[in-house]
Amino acid sequence: MASPEIDQLTQMLAKLPGLGPRSARRAVLHLLKKRETVLVPLMAALANVNERLTTCSTCGNVDTRDPCGVCRDDRRDRSLVCVVEEVADLWALERSGLFRGVYHVLGGRLSALDGVRPEDLGIETLASRVAQGGISEIILAMNATLEGQTTAHYVADRLATTSVKITQLAHGVPVGGELDYLDDGTLAQALKARLPV
Protein backbone atom coordinates (compact mmCIF):
# COMPACT_ATOMS: atom_id res chain seq x y z
CA MET A 1 0.00 0.00 0.00
CA ALA A 2 2.42 2.70 1.15
CA SER A 3 5.96 2.84 -0.16
CA PRO A 4 8.52 0.28 1.09
CA GLU A 5 10.32 3.02 3.05
CA ILE A 6 7.14 3.99 4.94
CA ASP A 7 6.24 0.32 5.49
CA GLN A 8 9.67 -0.34 6.92
CA LEU A 9 9.39 2.59 9.33
CA THR A 10 5.93 1.38 10.43
CA GLN A 11 7.24 -2.13 11.06
CA MET A 12 10.16 -0.83 13.10
CA LEU A 13 7.91 1.32 15.27
CA ALA A 14 5.45 -1.57 15.67
CA LYS A 15 8.23 -3.67 17.22
CA LEU A 16 8.88 -1.18 20.03
CA PRO A 17 7.38 -2.29 23.36
CA GLY A 18 4.09 -0.52 24.05
CA LEU A 19 3.29 -0.14 20.34
CA GLY A 20 1.46 -2.44 17.98
CA PRO A 21 0.80 -2.32 14.23
CA ARG A 22 -2.17 0.01 14.68
CA SER A 23 -0.52 2.59 16.93
CA ALA A 24 2.62 2.43 14.76
CA ARG A 25 0.54 3.32 11.69
CA ARG A 26 -1.08 6.21 13.53
CA ALA A 27 2.33 7.42 14.71
CA VAL A 28 3.77 7.20 11.19
CA LEU A 29 0.83 9.12 9.70
CA HIS A 30 1.34 11.80 12.32
CA LEU A 31 5.07 11.94 11.52
CA LEU A 32 4.34 12.22 7.78
CA LYS A 33 1.77 14.94 8.33
CA LYS A 34 3.88 17.02 10.72
CA ARG A 35 7.19 16.60 9.00
CA GLU A 36 8.87 19.82 10.08
CA THR A 37 7.43 20.02 13.58
CA VAL A 38 7.54 16.34 14.61
CA LEU A 39 9.55 14.10 12.27
CA VAL A 40 12.65 16.30 11.97
CA PRO A 41 12.84 17.17 15.72
CA LEU A 42 12.36 13.46 16.57
CA MET A 43 15.27 12.55 14.30
CA ALA A 44 17.39 15.20 15.99
CA ALA A 45 16.44 13.98 19.48
CA LEU A 46 17.30 10.38 18.56
CA ALA A 47 20.63 11.43 17.05
CA ASN A 48 21.39 13.55 20.12
CA VAL A 49 20.71 10.65 22.49
CA ASN A 50 22.55 8.15 20.29
CA GLU A 51 25.61 10.36 20.08
CA ARG A 52 25.90 11.06 23.79
CA LEU A 53 24.45 7.89 25.27
CA THR A 54 26.64 6.18 27.80
CA THR A 55 26.37 3.84 30.77
CA CYS A 56 27.32 5.13 34.21
CA SER A 57 30.56 3.36 35.16
CA THR A 58 29.54 3.55 38.84
CA CYS A 59 25.93 2.36 38.93
CA GLY A 60 25.03 1.11 35.41
CA ASN A 61 22.32 3.75 34.80
CA VAL A 62 22.00 5.01 31.22
CA ASP A 63 22.63 8.71 30.81
CA THR A 64 24.36 11.16 28.52
CA ARG A 65 26.98 11.79 31.21
CA ASP A 66 29.29 9.50 33.20
CA PRO A 67 28.91 9.50 36.19
CA CYS A 68 25.12 9.70 35.71
CA GLY A 69 22.84 12.44 37.08
CA VAL A 70 22.05 10.44 40.23
CA CYS A 71 25.68 9.60 41.02
CA ARG A 72 26.74 13.26 40.43
CA ASP A 73 24.03 14.64 42.70
CA ASP A 74 25.73 15.83 45.90
CA ARG A 75 22.49 15.83 47.87
CA ARG A 76 22.13 12.06 47.60
CA ASP A 77 23.17 9.69 50.36
CA ARG A 78 26.02 7.61 48.89
CA SER A 79 26.04 5.24 51.87
CA LEU A 80 22.64 3.86 50.82
CA VAL A 81 22.64 1.76 47.62
CA CYS A 82 19.45 0.40 46.08
CA VAL A 83 20.08 -2.63 43.83
CA VAL A 84 17.65 -2.99 40.91
CA GLU A 85 17.39 -5.37 37.95
CA GLU A 86 16.93 -2.87 35.14
CA VAL A 87 17.25 0.84 34.37
CA ALA A 88 13.42 0.87 34.10
CA ASP A 89 13.22 -0.01 37.82
CA LEU A 90 15.62 2.82 38.66
CA TRP A 91 13.42 5.23 36.70
CA ALA A 92 10.30 3.94 38.49
CA LEU A 93 11.92 4.58 41.91
CA GLU A 94 13.12 8.01 40.78
CA ARG A 95 9.62 8.95 39.62
CA SER A 96 8.33 8.20 43.10
CA GLY A 97 10.85 10.73 44.44
CA LEU A 98 11.01 8.74 47.70
CA PHE A 99 14.56 7.41 47.59
CA ARG A 100 17.47 9.72 48.36
CA GLY A 101 20.31 7.20 48.10
CA VAL A 102 22.12 5.95 44.99
CA TYR A 103 21.58 2.89 42.79
CA HIS A 104 23.22 -0.18 41.36
CA VAL A 105 21.73 -1.59 38.15
CA LEU A 106 22.43 -5.32 37.70
CA GLY A 107 21.31 -5.33 34.06
CA GLY A 108 18.96 -8.30 34.39
CA ARG A 109 18.11 -11.23 36.64
CA LEU A 110 19.53 -14.71 37.08
CA SER A 111 17.68 -17.06 34.78
CA ALA A 112 18.55 -20.66 33.96
CA LEU A 113 15.99 -20.60 31.14
CA ASP A 114 17.46 -17.52 29.44
CA GLY A 115 21.02 -18.60 30.26
CA VAL A 116 21.76 -15.55 32.44
CA ARG A 117 24.55 -16.41 34.90
CA PRO A 118 25.91 -14.37 37.85
CA GLU A 119 28.88 -13.21 35.76
CA ASP A 120 26.48 -11.71 33.19
CA LEU A 121 25.10 -9.30 35.79
CA GLY A 122 26.78 -6.41 37.63
CA ILE A 123 27.19 -8.41 40.84
CA GLU A 124 31.00 -8.29 41.02
CA THR A 125 31.00 -4.54 40.36
CA LEU A 126 28.55 -4.21 43.27
CA ALA A 127 30.89 -6.30 45.47
CA SER A 128 33.83 -4.06 44.59
CA ARG A 129 31.75 -0.93 45.30
CA VAL A 130 31.04 -2.39 48.74
CA ALA A 131 34.71 -3.34 49.21
CA GLN A 132 35.75 0.27 48.50
CA GLY A 133 33.86 1.23 51.66
CA GLY A 134 31.52 4.09 52.46
CA ILE A 135 28.36 2.00 51.96
CA SER A 136 26.33 1.25 55.08
CA GLU A 137 23.19 -0.34 53.62
CA ILE A 138 22.28 -2.27 50.48
CA ILE A 139 18.53 -2.33 49.67
CA LEU A 140 17.62 -5.25 47.39
CA ALA A 141 14.79 -3.99 45.13
CA MET A 142 14.47 -6.84 42.64
CA ASN A 143 11.10 -7.73 41.21
CA ALA A 144 8.92 -9.98 43.39
CA THR A 145 9.20 -12.77 40.81
CA LEU A 146 10.89 -16.14 41.21
CA GLU A 147 13.90 -15.01 39.16
CA GLY A 148 14.06 -11.62 40.88
CA GLN A 149 14.05 -13.23 44.32
CA THR A 150 16.63 -15.84 43.28
CA THR A 151 18.84 -12.94 42.18
CA ALA A 152 18.25 -11.15 45.49
CA HIS A 153 19.28 -14.28 47.44
CA TYR A 154 22.40 -14.65 45.31
CA VAL A 155 23.43 -11.01 45.85
CA ALA A 156 22.75 -11.27 49.60
CA ASP A 157 24.92 -14.43 49.76
CA ARG A 158 27.70 -12.79 47.79
CA LEU A 159 27.80 -9.85 50.23
CA ALA A 160 27.28 -11.95 53.38
CA THR A 161 30.97 -11.77 54.36
CA THR A 162 30.97 -7.95 54.34
CA SER A 163 29.78 -5.86 57.25
CA VAL A 164 27.24 -3.94 55.17
CA LYS A 165 23.58 -4.12 56.23
CA ILE A 166 21.38 -5.85 53.62
CA THR A 167 17.64 -5.17 53.46
CA GLN A 168 14.89 -5.80 50.92
CA LEU A 169 11.63 -4.11 49.94
CA ALA A 170 8.61 -5.16 52.02
CA HIS A 171 6.04 -7.45 50.43
CA GLY A 172 2.37 -7.03 51.28
CA VAL A 173 -1.00 -5.65 50.32
CA PRO A 174 -0.53 -2.81 47.76
CA VAL A 175 -1.98 0.51 48.94
CA GLY A 176 -5.51 0.74 47.56
CA GLY A 177 -5.56 -3.01 46.89
CA GLU A 178 -8.52 -5.18 47.84
CA LEU A 179 -7.88 -8.47 49.63
CA ASP A 180 -10.45 -10.22 47.47
CA TYR A 181 -8.40 -9.58 44.33
CA LEU A 182 -4.98 -10.41 45.80
CA ASP A 183 -3.09 -13.56 44.92
CA ASP A 184 -2.39 -16.09 47.70
CA GLY A 185 1.37 -15.44 47.64
CA THR A 186 0.92 -11.75 48.47
CA LEU A 187 -1.68 -12.52 51.14
CA ALA A 188 0.64 -15.07 52.76
CA GLN A 189 3.52 -12.54 52.78
CA ALA A 190 1.30 -9.80 54.18
CA LEU A 191 0.05 -12.09 56.95
CA LYS A 192 3.55 -13.33 57.82
CA ALA A 193 4.94 -9.79 57.99
CA ARG A 194 2.01 -8.41 60.00
CA LEU A 195 2.81 -5.48 62.31
CA PRO A 196 1.33 -4.30 65.62
CA VAL A 197 -1.15 -1.44 65.15
Next chain:
Amino acid sequence: MASPEIDQLTQMLAKLPGLGPRSARRAVLHLLKKRETVLVPLMAALANVNERLTTCSTCGNVDTRDPCGVCRDDRRDRSLVCVVEEVADLWALERSGLFRGVYHVLGGRLSALDGVRPEDLGIETLASRVAQGGISEIILAMNATLEGQTTAHYVADRLATTSVKITQLAHGVPVGGELDYLDDGTLAQALKARLPV
Protein backbone atom coordinates in the same frame (compact mmCIF):
# COMPACT_ATOMS: atom_id res chain seq x y z
CA MET B 1 15.86 11.61 36.69
CA ALA B 2 17.33 10.71 33.30
CA SER B 3 19.40 13.22 31.36
CA PRO B 4 17.64 16.16 29.63
CA GLU B 5 18.33 14.60 26.21
CA ILE B 6 16.62 11.32 27.17
CA ASP B 7 13.74 13.20 28.82
CA GLN B 8 13.25 15.25 25.66
CA LEU B 9 13.14 12.12 23.48
CA THR B 10 10.62 10.52 25.87
CA GLN B 11 8.41 13.61 25.76
CA MET B 12 8.49 13.71 21.96
CA LEU B 13 7.53 10.06 21.67
CA ALA B 14 4.79 10.50 24.29
CA LYS B 15 3.16 13.13 22.07
CA LEU B 16 2.75 10.75 19.12
CA PRO B 17 -0.82 9.49 18.73
CA GLY B 18 -1.20 6.00 20.17
CA LEU B 19 1.55 6.55 22.73
CA GLY B 20 1.42 7.92 26.25
CA PRO B 21 4.08 8.74 28.83
CA ARG B 22 4.30 5.11 29.96
CA SER B 23 4.66 3.49 26.56
CA ALA B 24 7.07 6.26 25.50
CA ARG B 25 9.28 5.44 28.49
CA ARG B 26 9.20 1.74 27.65
CA ALA B 27 10.04 2.51 24.01
CA VAL B 28 12.94 4.79 25.01
CA LEU B 29 14.36 2.16 27.39
CA HIS B 30 14.17 -0.38 24.59
CA LEU B 31 15.90 2.05 22.22
CA LEU B 32 18.65 2.73 24.77
CA LYS B 33 19.15 -0.97 25.43
CA LYS B 34 19.23 -2.02 21.78
CA ARG B 35 21.20 0.86 20.44
CA GLU B 36 22.83 -0.80 17.45
CA THR B 37 19.92 -3.05 16.46
CA VAL B 38 16.96 -0.71 17.09
CA LEU B 39 17.92 2.93 17.70
CA VAL B 40 20.37 3.33 14.79
CA PRO B 41 18.14 1.51 12.22
CA LEU B 42 15.14 3.58 13.38
CA MET B 43 17.11 6.78 12.83
CA ALA B 44 18.06 5.57 9.35
CA ALA B 45 14.44 4.65 8.52
CA LEU B 46 13.21 8.08 9.66
CA ALA B 47 15.92 9.85 7.66
CA ASN B 48 15.11 7.72 4.61
CA VAL B 49 11.40 8.56 4.79
CA ASN B 50 12.06 12.23 5.54
CA GLU B 51 14.41 12.57 2.61
CA ARG B 52 12.14 10.97 0.03
CA LEU B 53 8.71 11.86 1.39
CA THR B 54 6.39 13.53 -1.07
CA THR B 55 2.69 14.02 -1.73
CA CYS B 56 1.19 12.49 -4.85
CA SER B 57 0.30 15.40 -7.14
CA THR B 58 -2.62 13.39 -8.54
CA CYS B 59 -4.43 12.01 -5.49
CA GLY B 60 -2.80 13.56 -2.40
CA ASN B 61 -1.52 10.25 -0.98
CA VAL B 62 1.83 10.38 0.86
CA ASP B 63 4.54 8.27 -0.70
CA THR B 64 8.21 8.33 -1.55
CA ARG B 65 7.34 8.57 -5.25
CA ASP B 66 5.09 10.91 -7.26
CA PRO B 67 2.76 9.66 -8.67
CA CYS B 68 2.18 7.37 -5.67
CA GLY B 69 2.17 3.57 -5.73
CA VAL B 70 -1.62 3.42 -6.22
CA CYS B 71 -1.69 5.95 -9.08
CA ARG B 72 1.26 4.19 -10.81
CA ASP B 73 -0.38 0.75 -10.59
CA ASP B 74 -1.56 -0.18 -14.11
CA ARG B 75 -3.95 -2.84 -12.82
CA ARG B 76 -6.13 -0.25 -11.06
CA ASP B 77 -9.31 1.12 -12.55
CA ARG B 78 -8.68 4.84 -13.10
CA SER B 79 -12.32 5.51 -13.96
CA LEU B 80 -13.32 4.80 -10.35
CA VAL B 81 -12.22 7.40 -7.79
CA CYS B 82 -12.77 6.98 -4.06
CA VAL B 83 -12.76 10.30 -2.16
CA VAL B 84 -11.46 10.09 1.43
CA GLU B 85 -10.77 12.64 4.16
CA GLU B 86 -7.29 11.55 5.20
CA VAL B 87 -4.39 9.37 4.09
CA ALA B 88 -5.25 7.13 7.07
CA ASP B 89 -8.60 6.35 5.42
CA LEU B 90 -6.85 5.49 2.15
CA TRP B 91 -4.57 3.11 4.06
CA ALA B 92 -7.55 1.50 5.81
CA LEU B 93 -9.25 0.86 2.44
CA GLU B 94 -6.01 -0.47 0.95
CA ARG B 95 -5.55 -2.87 3.89
CA SER B 96 -8.97 -4.34 3.13
CA GLY B 97 -7.75 -5.06 -0.42
CA LEU B 98 -11.32 -4.69 -1.67
CA PHE B 99 -11.06 -1.53 -3.76
CA ARG B 100 -9.42 -1.68 -7.19
CA GLY B 101 -9.94 1.93 -8.27
CA VAL B 102 -7.87 5.01 -7.38
CA TYR B 103 -8.21 7.63 -4.65
CA HIS B 104 -8.53 11.32 -3.96
CA VAL B 105 -7.41 12.53 -0.53
CA LEU B 106 -9.13 15.77 0.54
CA GLY B 107 -6.74 16.36 3.44
CA GLY B 108 -9.45 16.94 6.05
CA ARG B 109 -13.12 17.73 6.44
CA LEU B 110 -15.16 20.93 6.36
CA SER B 111 -15.40 22.30 9.89
CA ALA B 112 -16.70 25.66 11.00
CA LEU B 113 -15.28 25.04 14.48
CA ASP B 114 -11.74 24.33 13.24
CA GLY B 115 -12.00 26.97 10.52
CA VAL B 116 -11.59 24.49 7.64
CA ARG B 117 -13.17 25.94 4.48
CA PRO B 118 -13.74 24.29 1.09
CA GLU B 119 -10.65 25.99 -0.37
CA ASP B 120 -8.49 24.36 2.35
CA LEU B 121 -9.36 20.89 1.02
CA GLY B 122 -8.51 19.22 -2.29
CA ILE B 123 -12.01 19.78 -3.70
CA GLU B 124 -11.00 21.96 -6.67
CA THR B 125 -8.24 19.51 -7.62
CA LEU B 126 -10.90 16.76 -7.58
CA ALA B 127 -13.14 18.89 -9.81
CA SER B 128 -10.28 19.40 -12.29
CA ARG B 129 -9.52 15.66 -12.25
CA VAL B 130 -13.16 15.06 -13.16
CA ALA B 131 -13.07 17.82 -15.83
CA GLN B 132 -10.08 16.15 -17.46
CA GLY B 133 -12.36 13.21 -18.23
CA GLY B 134 -11.90 9.45 -17.94
CA ILE B 135 -13.67 9.20 -14.57
CA SER B 136 -17.03 7.42 -14.56
CA GLU B 137 -17.79 7.15 -10.86
CA ILE B 138 -16.88 9.06 -7.69
CA ILE B 139 -17.34 7.11 -4.44
CA LEU B 140 -17.66 9.42 -1.44
CA ALA B 141 -16.03 7.59 1.50
CA MET B 142 -15.98 10.29 4.17
CA ASN B 143 -16.41 9.37 7.82
CA ALA B 144 -19.99 8.90 8.98
CA THR B 145 -19.70 11.95 11.22
CA LEU B 146 -21.54 15.26 10.94
CA GLU B 147 -18.48 16.98 9.48
CA GLY B 148 -17.69 14.08 7.17
CA GLN B 149 -21.21 14.01 5.80
CA THR B 150 -21.27 17.81 5.40
CA THR B 151 -18.09 17.49 3.36
CA ALA B 152 -19.64 14.69 1.26
CA HIS B 153 -22.68 16.86 0.50
CA TYR B 154 -20.45 19.76 -0.46
CA VAL B 155 -18.36 17.61 -2.82
CA ALA B 156 -21.52 16.09 -4.36
CA ASP B 157 -22.94 19.60 -4.94
CA ARG B 158 -19.67 20.80 -6.48
CA LEU B 159 -19.69 17.90 -8.96
CA ALA B 160 -23.46 17.99 -9.63
CA THR B 161 -23.05 19.78 -12.95
CA THR B 162 -20.74 17.05 -14.30
CA SER B 163 -21.98 13.82 -15.84
CA VAL B 164 -19.99 11.64 -13.44
CA LYS B 165 -21.92 9.16 -11.28
CA ILE B 166 -21.64 9.97 -7.56
CA THR B 167 -22.15 7.26 -4.93
CA GLN B 168 -21.41 6.93 -1.23
CA LEU B 169 -20.57 4.09 1.15
CA ALA B 170 -23.62 2.29 2.59
CA HIS B 171 -24.54 2.89 6.21
CA GLY B 172 -25.98 0.07 8.29
CA VAL B 173 -25.38 -2.64 10.85
CA PRO B 174 -21.65 -3.50 10.96
CA VAL B 175 -20.91 -7.15 10.17
CA GLY B 176 -20.75 -8.98 13.51
CA GLY B 177 -22.57 -6.12 15.23
CA GLU B 178 -25.41 -6.68 17.67
CA LEU B 179 -28.56 -4.57 17.32
CA ASP B 180 -28.73 -4.14 21.09
CA TYR B 181 -25.42 -2.25 21.13
CA LEU B 182 -26.02 -0.09 18.04
CA ASP B 183 -26.76 3.60 18.25
CA ASP B 184 -30.13 4.87 17.05
CA GLY B 185 -28.63 6.69 14.06
CA THR B 186 -27.14 3.52 12.61
CA LEU B 187 -30.34 1.57 13.30
CA ALA B 188 -32.41 4.25 11.55
CA GLN B 189 -30.09 4.18 8.50
CA ALA B 190 -30.11 0.38 8.39
CA LEU B 191 -33.91 0.32 8.53
CA LYS B 192 -34.28 3.04 5.91
CA ALA B 193 -31.89 1.29 3.53
CA ARG B 194 -33.39 -2.18 4.04
CA LEU B 195 -33.09 -4.57 1.09
CA PRO B 196 -35.31 -7.43 -0.12
CA VAL B 197 -33.96 -10.83 0.95
